[in-house]
Amino acid sequence: MTMNASAILDLPEPTFSPAVARATEPIRQRLEGVVPAIEWPVHAAYIEAINRLKRERNAIVLGHNYMTPEIFHGVADLVGDSLSLARMAAETEADVIVLAGVHFMAETAKLMNPSKTVLIPDLGAGCSLSESITAEDVRRLRQQHPGVPVVTYVNTSAEVKAETDVCCTSANAVQVVESLGVDRVIFLPDAYLGRYVASKTSVEVILWDGTCIVHERFTGAEMRGLRASHPGLAIVAHPECPPDVLAEADFVGSTSGMIRFVGDTRPNQVMLVTECSMSDNVAVEYPDVEFIRPCNLCPYMKKITLPAIYESLRTLQHPIEIDAAVAQRARRAVERMLEVGRDRNN
Numbered sequence: 001m002t003m004n005a006s007a008i009l010d011l012p013e014p015t016f017s018p019a020v021a022r023a024t025e026p027i028r029q030r031l032e033g034v035v036p037a038i039e040w041p042v043h044a045a046y047i048e049a050i051n052r053l054k055r056e057r058n059a060i061v062l063g064h065n066y067m068t069p070e071i072f073h074g075v076a077d078l079v080g081d082s083l084s085l086a087r088m089a090a091e092t093e094a095d096v097i098v099l100a101g102v103h104f105m106a107e108t109a110k111l112m113n114p115s116k117t118v119l120i121p122d123l124g125a126g127c128s129l130s131e132s133i134t135a136e137d138v139r140r141l142r143q144q145h146p147g148v149p150v151v152t153y154v155n156t157s158a159e160v161k162a163e164t165d166v167c168c169t170s171a172n173a174v175q176v177v178e179s180l181g182v183d184r185v186i187f188l189p190d191a192y193l194g195r196y197v198a199s200k201t202s203v204e205v206i207l208w209d210g211t212c213i214v215h216e217r218f219t220g221a222e223m224r225g226l227r228a229s230h231p232g233l234a235i236v237a238h239p240e241c242p243p244d245v246l247a248e249a250d251f252v253g254s255t256s257g258m259i260r261f262v263g264d265t266r267p268n269q270v271m272l273v274t275e276c277s278m279s280d281n282v283a284v285e286y287p288d289v290e291f292i293r294p295c296n297l298c299p300y301m302k303k304i305t306l307p308a309i310y311e312s313l314r315t316l317q318h319p320i321e322i323d324a325a326v327a328q329r330a331r332r333a334v335e336r337m338l339e340v341g342r343d344r345n346n
């Protein structure tokens, strides 16, 4: 590490100045349509301070697609869905990885690159899916279904991953299930993603009843209403949505798959049926596309703010630690997933 490998840095509060304004001007221009002008001086001060601290710490910020635009476009070095963040974490040469996302993503990054310091800026950045299941639940399911392999969504704790045969993300779930060459799998913990997978394969899928509190709130009736009022609207949904929502969608995929769909098809109007910040982030890239709301906020993702990232880099809080025995087994399940989809990222 270049300097201050473990020290808490005693630094003044980030403040806005003409020098900060000049350094951040290209970012301000990009974000003009999505970040209110009145907020910019505060964001700019933190963006400049974070980007300076990253250099001092030899750190990178990995940002999930649900981060707010000032994080996504201002300080994230690499951005993506859960699958790409896991791959990026495995490959980075940086000493410190700040995971601008939720806790399970930071744990996955630590599993992929255990010698690095992996930080989650706020320990409250959890996930309703991750909280819906424990390692004990998985052991009980295995007893109920002897010999049936367990496929686990990465939105789970390392302890749950350790009880798993192979992990998956929304980008590769069908591919992972089919890679096992079996008739039945236990699929955990997202019931809606599991039902979506079941609709795409002949493999029987035994479900758990976890849901995402963001995606479960969308309804098919809402989609039909929006389509009626916006003829030609492209509906692009995440597979954590209920089946009646997915039935109305023109495209279903991971957050990165959804973004790619917008880039490839350039619809006049699109609704991204997912977390709110993603539309803002994509709108910056495609000003010719009109983004129709509503959307839902993820309260866990929104724990990650510019001040939280700054504090994380300044104090090296909160480092991810995983019990060695748990990590070894959990890593195996994630690596097995990465082997399945090595040449794909949809």
Ligand code: 13P
Binding pocket: 065, 080, 081, 082, 083, 155, 169, 170, 171, 212, 238, 240, 253, 254, 255, 256
């Ligand atoms: P992706 O892997 O598609 O980015 O999804 C992660 C997530 O938390 C969706 O709610």
Ligand code: SF4
Binding pocket: 102, 126, 127, 128, 129, 130, 155, 212, 213, 214, 215, 240, 275, 298, 299, 300, 301
């Ligand atoms: Fe978890 Fe849903 Fe938030 Fe994603 S959007 S982190 S699945 S609660």
